[in-house]
Every structure is written in structure tokens, then in C-alpha cells.
Amino acid sequence: MAQTEVLVAGAGPTGLNLALWLTRLGVSVRIVDTSEGPGETSRAIAVQARTLEFYRQLGFAAEAVQRGTIANSIRVRLRGTEAGELDFGDRGDAVHAQSPYAYVLILPQDEHERMLVERLHEAGVEVERGTELLEYDDLGNGIRAVLNGPGGVRETVEAAYLCGCDGAHSSVRRRMGVGFPGGTYDRLFYVADVRGSGGGLDGRLNFCVDANSFCIALPLRHGQSTRLIGSVIQSVGDDRQLEFAAVAPEAAALTGGSFAGVDWFSTYRAHHRVADAFRKGNAFLLGDAAHIHSPAGGQGMNTGIGDAANVAWKIAAVLARRAEPALLDTYESERIPFARSLVATTDRLFASAVGDSLFDRFLRTVLVPRIVPELLNVEAVRLRWFDAISQTRIRYRTSALSEGAAGKIRGGDRLPWVDGPGGGNFAALASLDWQIHVYGKAETALREAAARHGIALHEFAPSEAAIRVRLEEDALYLVRPDGHVGLAQPDQDVVPLERYVTRLGIAGRDA
Ligand SMILES: Cc1cc2nc3c(=O)[nH]c(=O)nc-3n(C[C@H](O)[C@H](O)[C@H](O)COP(=O)(O)OP(=O)(O)OC[C@H]3O[C@@H](n4cnc5c(N)ncnc54)[C@H](O)[C@@H]3O)c2cc1C
DSSP states (O other), X not given: OEEEEEEEEOOSHHHHHHHHHHHHTTOOEEXXXXXXXXXXXXXXXXXXXXXXXXXXXXXXXXXXHHHSEEEOEEEEEETTEEEEEEEOOOOSSHHHHHOTTOSEEEOXXXXXXXXXXXXXXXXXXXXETTOEEEEEEEOSSSEEEEEEOGGGOEEEEEEEEEEEOOOTTOHHHHHHTOOOOEEEEEEEEEEEEEEEESTTOSSSEEEEEOSSOEEEEEEETTTTEEEEEEEOOGGGOOOTTOOHHHHHHHHHHHHOOEEEEEEEEEEEEEEEEEOSOSEETTEEEOGGGTEEOOSTTSOHHHHHHHHHHHHHHHHHHHHTTSSOGGGXXXXXXXXXXXHHHHHHHHHHHHHHHHOOSHHHHHIIIIIIIXXXXXXXXXXHHHHHHHHHHHSTTOOOTTSTTOEEEETTEETTSBOOOOOOGGGGGGGGGGGOSOEEEEESOOOHHHHHXXXXXXXXXXXXXXXXXXXXXXXXXXXXXXXOTTSBEEEEXXXXXXXXXXXHHHHHTOOOTTO
């Protein structure tokens, strides 16, 4: 019988990221997908800063940026006419001190997936296409799964863990018997890749509104075409078989552009659901298999990629006996609260984007085009906005893995970024391993404790930049492989460090 350490079901962005992390961490992986090739349609196009930070850890952030288009401003159009601009351009302020990627990257999902497949191929792993996970049993000390491969050839595989990255209709979730409560929005959406000119088809990001509806226009493939995402107005109906011609007059009025052709058109209904559990025994749920919501805010795919970064190092550490199995419980306790709050937020956003109340109309015709652009001149507002969409503010302060505080930084927070020679403090995260950061001078006792546990210790010269992002001089930050602070201490007392490391049974890969 075939054996592997982790069986990944589904090779969308979530499964591909998980396989990349696990492979880099030395775990043997099989990744299977029912489809014959990477997705042909570019559903998710917004890649957020936190995702690019993970890609920097994996070594291909620069490539992703080069393949995509940086969007650092959004034009707001009121019934076709430019009304304001939400400007996130580099003003050298707190927003740009927050992340090396202080923007939204536009990268169509099909191209994005192709890049991930290539990187995985380089790492020696091929996606097994035309292969469906039919069922699995949890054996207590692992799982046994049945795959239906090309030509209907059945295969039984045993693995320590199964990761269900198999999308919204997840068969892993069904087999786990985990509920997926939530609902479906009434309003029908459309997605169209169009060619044309004028108005919002200008190779930039445009948010087009009027009293009745909205659409977003995004540049695709370096401005050669435009992606439109919008809600179908009620007078057009809600038949999913609609053609582009049915929505074109409204889309032209909203964008102020004229269309020369349409390359792809689809309608869809948005859902908002979060699975009741993200783990049962030796099976995990990640990405759309665990949570789905409206595309408002461009968060879905990025959240799945964050799930993968969160669970991969935990699985790798437990498999290598470098951490206690209880570490795996923290995947759900860290990621479910974020998924639930995200669904609630995108729900509110979405309701206002398509709602008919007086306030919703005021929001679309006055607040967004006229007032929000002015508000974004205020640094604090820009920062809150960036925090909300970039996913850089995701933190796990109440997790069993989070301990201590040093000034404003607490256990569970994402390690703040400090720019500097050689890539700044994020360069060290490429090891995908536990590490200690000191912004100042490390004491001998700390050096010895780090060496005893095989944990790398990085000393950074104290700087204005570090102080600006609230990193305290000579404090101790024990950083997890996914770039979150596990333990923060204002001093370098090694007793809490020893206690933390012993409690979780953690050892660095050099131990
Ligand atoms: C119009 C639209 C626009 C969007 N825009 C954005 C955006 O801008 N930003 C953003 O972050 N998100 C966006 N999203 C959401 C995003 O597309 C999804 O969140 C993302 O695709 C989820 O990735 P995934 O890998 O979890 O699941 P999927 O992409 O659904 O991949 C699941 C994979 O599992 C495979 N599979 C299914 N069942 C099995 C099985 N039994 N065995 C083996 N394989 C199986 C499928 O073939 C598929 O390849 C958008 C969604 C839509 C519809």
C-alpha cells in the first residue's frame, strides 16, 4: 500500500501552498486534484501583503510581484465619471513601514496557480491530476484514503495526516461529518474579462458605483484586458444563464467605458459559511473547504494561504517529533476566530455594496466617492484601512502558543517588519524555523539557551525603524516558523524561555 506523510486533497492555491511549505520543511507529500490542470479562470485576483510576506519566506515573492500588477490607488467613479481617488501610494508613512508589500497585487488566480505548480515541480513534487479523493477512514494513528486516478484506477493510500484543501464542496469535510453553517446571498454576481477603452477600462483599479449597484474594474495581464466584478441589478433578473449582453449596458454606464469584446463571462452566487471544526482526528480543513464568503475585500484565497502557513510547520514539527501533538490543536483555535470575523465583516461590506436602504445609497454615492478619499489623507485612517485588507494584523494573542509582552508587542502578534541591509529582519524568516530576535545586544545566557535548544539567534542593530514598529531594544522575541511572535519578553531572562520551550516540547531544526 502506498504511504506518504501528508495527503493533500485539492491543488487550488491553498493545497499548493500547503504542499510547498511541507516540502520545504522536509515532509513527504502527495497532492491530488480531480481536475486535469490548474484552473483556467482567474477568480481571485487580489493578492494581499501578508500572502507576499509568506511568499518571501518561501523565496518567490519577487517573482509573484513581477508577474502581477501593483495597485496602490483605487479610482472611484460615480456613474462613469471619476469622482475621487483612494490613494495608497508611498508617502513614507506608517503604512509603508508596515510591510515590504504595502499594496494590493493584482495577479489572476490561473497565473498564480501556474507559478505555484512550477515552484512545487522545482521542489520535486508533481500534482497528481485527474485523481479524486473518494473517501477516507481515520485509523487513529493515521488515515487510509481511497483515490480514483486516471482511467478509473483505484488506489489506497495511507498517511499520517489528510489535509482537505478541496474547496467549497469539500468531500473531506462531508466525510468528517463537520457542518458548514451559513447562507447564500440573494443577489447574483457576474465576472467578465473584457477588452475595451475609456472610463474605468484604463489599466487601473476602479471602483464604480451609483445609487443602484456597483462594479469593480481591475487591470488584467498588464492592462491588456479588464476584469469586471459586479452585482446584477434586479431589473435584469437573477437567472444564472445570463449572457454578458444582459449586464453590458449597466457595466458601461458604471465604468464609463465602451466594450470591444468579452473573453470570459460567468455568473455566480456568493455564500457565507464557516465549518464547525477545522480538524477532526488526523484530518484538517483549509481554505474554501473551511470558510467561504463574498469576494468583497479580496480575502478568500489569501485566507486559505494563511491557513496553509499556519498548519504546515505544526504538522512538520509533530511528524519530526520536535513538538508535542497538542500543537496541532492550535491550528483550529488560531484560525477559526479569524475566519468567523472575516465572514462577518465581508458580510457587512457586501450588504452595503448591494443594499437598497437610504444609508447604502448614501454610502455608494456620497461617502465612498466624496468623503473616503479625503479621509485617506489622514495617516491613521490609511493605516487602519491597510491593516484591514492586508491581513498583516492577523494575530493570535489568545492562543495557547502565545505568551508575554514586550511593550506593545505581545505573544501571537505578527513579527513587525524592519527594513535594513540584506532584506531587514524578514530575511531570517526564510529558514521556516523557530528563531530568537534581539534588537540590541544578546546576553551570554540567552546565546547559550538558544544553542541548547537548536534555535537560531538573530541580533539586529537597534534602529529608529525598529522603534517605529514598537520593537523594544534588548527585548527577547521568540518567533514561530510562520513569522508570529510566540513569546515576547521585555528582558532576556532565560527562565520563561526555557519554560515555554519545555511546555511545548519545541526544538529548532538544528537541535
Ligand atoms: C469571482 C470570484 C472572485 C474572487 N476574488 C478573490 C480575490 O480577489 N481575492 C481572494 O483572496 N479571493 C477571491 N475569491 C475567492 C477565491 O477564489 C477562493 O477563496 C480560492 O480559490 C480558494 O482556494 P482553495 O485552494 O481553498 O479552493 P479551490 O480554489 O476551490 O481549489 C480546490 C481544488 O480541489 C479540487 N478538488 C475538489 N474535490 C476534490 C477531491 N475530492 N479530490 C481531489 N481534488 C478535489 C478542485 O478540483 C480544486 O482544484 C474570489 C472568488 C470568486 C468566485
